[in-house]
Amino acid sequence: IAGITQAPTSQILAAGRRMTLRCTQDMRHNAMYWYRQDLGLGLRLIHYSNTAGTTGKGEVPDGYSVSRANTDDFPLTLASAVPSQTSVYFCASSESASGQETQYFGPGTRLLVL
Amino acid sequence: GQNIDQPTEMTATEGAIVQINCTYQTSGFNGLFWYQQHAGEAPTFLSYNVLDGLEEKGRFSSFLSRSKGYSYLLLKELQMKDSASYLCAVRDRDYKLSFGAGTTVTVRA
Numbered sequence: 001i002a003g004i005t006q007a008p009t010s011q012i013l014a015a016g017r018r019m020t021l022r023c024t025q026d027m028r029h030n031a032m033y034w035y036r037q038d039l040g041l042g043l044r045l046i047h048y049s050n051t052a053g054t055t056g057k058g059e060v061p062d063g064y065s066v067s068r069a070n071t072d073d074f075p076l077t078l079a080s081a082v083p084s085q086t087s088v089y090f091c092a093s094s095e096s097a098s099g100q101e102t103q104y105f106g107p108g109t110r111l112l113v114l
Numbered sequence: 115g116q117n118i119d120q121p122t123e124m125t126a127t128e129g130a131i132v133q134i135n136c137t138y139q140t141s142g143f144n145g146l147f148w149y150q151q152h153a154g155e156a157p158t159f160l161s162y163n164v165l166d167g168l169e170e171k172g173r174f175s176s177f178l179s180r181s182k183g184y185s186y187l188l189l190k191e192l193q194m195k196d197s198a199s200y201l202c203a204v205r206d207r208d209y210k211l212s213f214g215a216g217t218t219v220t221v222r223a
Contacts, residue, residue: 042213104159105158108155
């Protein structure tokens with residue numbers, strides 16, 4: 001593994017189903033983030049984690065949950081998917097939450113909720 | 115919260131210069147980032163400004179004026195591969211990034 005990986009690459013999901021998007025990084029970065037990207041709206045922060053064991057809510061957290069049991073993994077769960085959660089989801093990480101460190105993005109998961 | 119504005123689209127000719135403006139209103143400021151995103155791909159880091167002035171990196175430069183809440187990204191000697199979306203992002207006092215909607219740049223031969 002090099003950098004950040006996300007799985008699945010894409011998914012079609014029936015409304016009401018539960019879904020977990022996986023994100024793994026091998027850079028030993030402390031901070032990790034989940035964004036959704038929708039046309040005309042740009043990237044919006046869903047949840048974040050500044051360090052393993054801690055999480056926080058971003059701009060659009062409703063309907064999503066996260067956990068950070070260890071440094072490398074940061075899964076995003078949709079408890080009961082709705083069509084408005086159709087989007088492209090990007091996971092990102094940075095060495096720390098502050099300083100000059102930029103965020104590195106995974107390749108994204110394209111989710112269609114029907 | 116953040117309010118970040120940038121133009122939706124710009125078109126330029128190969129070899130030319132294009133300037134993408136970004137204005138922002140923020141509750142606390144801890145830096146401004148520019149990212150490049152090709153269609154169907156992840157954003158990649160281009161530049162970071164936290165102090166006023168110009169940062170130059172090869173063909174790309176980024177400028178910041180904190181008092182005016184203004185930044186621009188300058189792309190020189192445009193190449194076809196520069197056709198992409200360019201995202202302006204502001205980091206707030208809690209070190210969270212807020213992104214503009216992005217500017218799609220089309221480079222024509």
